[in-house]
Amino acid sequence: MKINVVKNVLDASDALAEANRRAMNAAGVLCINVLSAPGSGKTTLLQKSLPQLGGGVRAAVLVGDLQTTRDAERLEGAAAQVVQINTGRGCHLSPSQVAEGLAGLDLNGLDYLFIENVGNMVCPAAFDLGEHLRAVLLSVPEGDDKVAKYPTLFQKADVILLSKVDLIGVLEYRVERVTEDLAKINTAAPLIRLSNKTGEGMEEWLGWLSGKRKG
Amino acid sequence: MKINVVKNVLDASDALAEANRRAMNAAGVLCINVLSAPGSGKTTLLQKSLPQLGGGVRAAVLVGDLQTTRDAERLEGAAAQVVQINTGRGCHLSPSQVAEGLAGLDLNGLDYLFIENVGNMVCPAAFDLGEHLRAVLLSVPEGDDKVAKYPTLFQKADVILLSKVDLIGVLEYRVERVTEDLAKINTAAPLIRLSNKTGEGMEEWLGWLSGKRKG
Numbered sequence: 001m002k003i004n005v006v007k008n009v010l011d012a013s014d015a016l017a018e019a020n021r022r023a024m025n026a027a028g029v030l031c032i033n034v035l036s037a038p039g040s041g042k043t044t045l046l047q048k049s050l051p052q053l054g055g056g057v058r059a060a061v062l063v064g065d066l067q068t069t070r071d072a073e074r075l076e077g078a079a080a081q082v083v084q085i086n087t088g089r090g091c092h093l094s095p096s097q098v099a100e101g102l103a104g105l106d107l108n109g110l111d112y113l114f115i116e117n118v119g120n121m122v123c124p125a126a127f128d129l130g131e132h133l134r135a136v137l138l139s140v141p142e143g144d145d146k147v148a149k150y151p152t153l154f155q156k157a158d159v160i161l162l163s164k165v166d167l168i169g170v171l172e173y174r175v176e177r178v179t180e181d182l183a184k185i186n187t188a189a190p191l192i193r194l195s196n197k198t199g200e201g202m203e204e205w206l207g208w209l210s211g212k213r214k215g
Numbered sequence: 216m217k218i219n220v221v222k223n224v225l226d227a228s229d230a231l232a233e234a235n236r237r238a239m240n241a242a243g244v245l246c247i248n249v250l251s252a253p254g255s256g257k258t259t260l261l262q263k264s265l266p267q268l269g270g271g272v273r274a275a276v277l278v279g280d281l282q283t284t285r286d287a288e289r290l291e292g293a294a295a296q297v298v299q300i301n302t303g304r305g306c307h308l309s310p311s312q313v314a315e316g317l318a319g320l321d322l323n324g325l326d327y328l329f330i331e332n333v334g335n336m337v338c339p340a341a342f343d344l345g346e347h348l349r350a351v352l353l354s355v356p357e358g359d360d361k362v363a364k365y366p367t368l369f370q371k372a373d374v375i376l377l378s379k380v381d382l383i384g385v386l387e388y389r390v391e392r393v394t395e396d397l398a399k400i401n402t403a404a405p406l407i408r409l410s411n412k413t414g415e416g417m418e419e420w421l422g423w424l425s426g427k428r429k430g
Binding site: 037038039065066067068070089090091118119120121122123126139141142143145146148149150151152164167170 | 252253254280281282283285304305306333334335336337338341354356357358360361363364365366367379382385
């Protein structure tokens with residue numbers, strides 16, 4: 001009984017996700033779900049990379065947060081369109097919230113839609129929102145043990161961004177622990193070393209994005 | 216219908232939490248639920264502070280993680296007893312998991328039980344596990360905007376530990392943003408500046424713990 005309830009909820013969720021994906025396919029929009037723990041640098045990454053996507057490339061952002069519109073405010077100017085979704089006590093964005101967000105966007109003429117999920121390494125990993133690809137950030141100060149501790153998040157990633165690499169050296173950090181743990185669960189996703197401070201990895205991330213749009 | 220199901224689940228959860236608290240009250244154990252985002256320093260804090268609790272003071276730790284026994288291994292030697300609970304895909308510890316954990320502990324002769332929750336700023340905040348007090352960690356690299364973005368977590372805290380303060384200066388960080396946001400939602404819990412690296416704040420944290428046990 002309980003299991004059936006959960007299964008029905010997930011089926012309905014997946015159907016909504018498919019509808020979101022169809023809407024974006026029809027408009028020719030590539031959608032990337034961006035996931036990480038709180039404070040790994042999702043907003044800063046989007047702030048810095050969106051203006052560098054190249055001439056004529058237009059990107060929108062759906063920002064999920066429990067409270068506040070701080071991230072949306074930070075993204076104004078960087079993105080062509082920004083929609084903030086407040087989840088209240090909700091620990092992840094749901095496909096129905098994304099559908100509401102899509103209704104508030106003009107998809108025509110957009111190339112990318114980035115969904116900045118709620119900062120959480122667990123729950124968002126379980127929900128397909130209708131995205132085409134997942135980008136997962138892991139920041140150096142979170143520690144080098146997180147791939148093994150939160151495997152579902154990293155298993156489903158299409159690209160993994162090791163952020164705040166400028167802190168390697170300041171903190172004790174063994175990148176090889178991350179690469180060894182990744183080798184056990186996800187060998188397809190590239191690992192990009194990223195620093196929003198020094199700009200390291202930005203070109204590689206932009207190259208990955210542009211390759212996926214053309215592919 | 217849906218609301219009733221959720222309400223029944225929460226009622227059952229709270230009843231289990233009460234049973235856990237009664238068991239600990241009977242044994243004279245003070246239970247502290249330790250919550251934070253992933254990688255804020257929960258395990259390191261316990262590793263460093265437990266051996267300093269003072270002669271004859273005995274502490275156990277229940278460690279919650281999705282996967283791995285890494286945290287429990289790190290705590291062996293520091294705590295008198297350690298029990299690891301793997302939640303699989305579960306985003307928080309539940310009172311029934313804590314009840315199972317308690318069954319694996321010898322409560323007699325214990326002074327403190329620390330519950331190290333799953334690293335997550337959202338879901339664990341909603342569940343009473345039977346603890347007496349909540350300690351919430353917020354690490355500097357997570358950013359100075361997190362109190363406003365995850366208010367439930369900080370609202371219910373009995374003490375807030377601003378960890379990795381040795382990184383203030385290396386990173387842009389305004390402590391006054393944290394204190395201003397806290398002033399709006401929780402003026403009772405002390406804010407302790409903590410560095411597992413330099414030892415700053417350790418004495419204050421130990422003093423807080425010992426005061427609560429006597430209180």
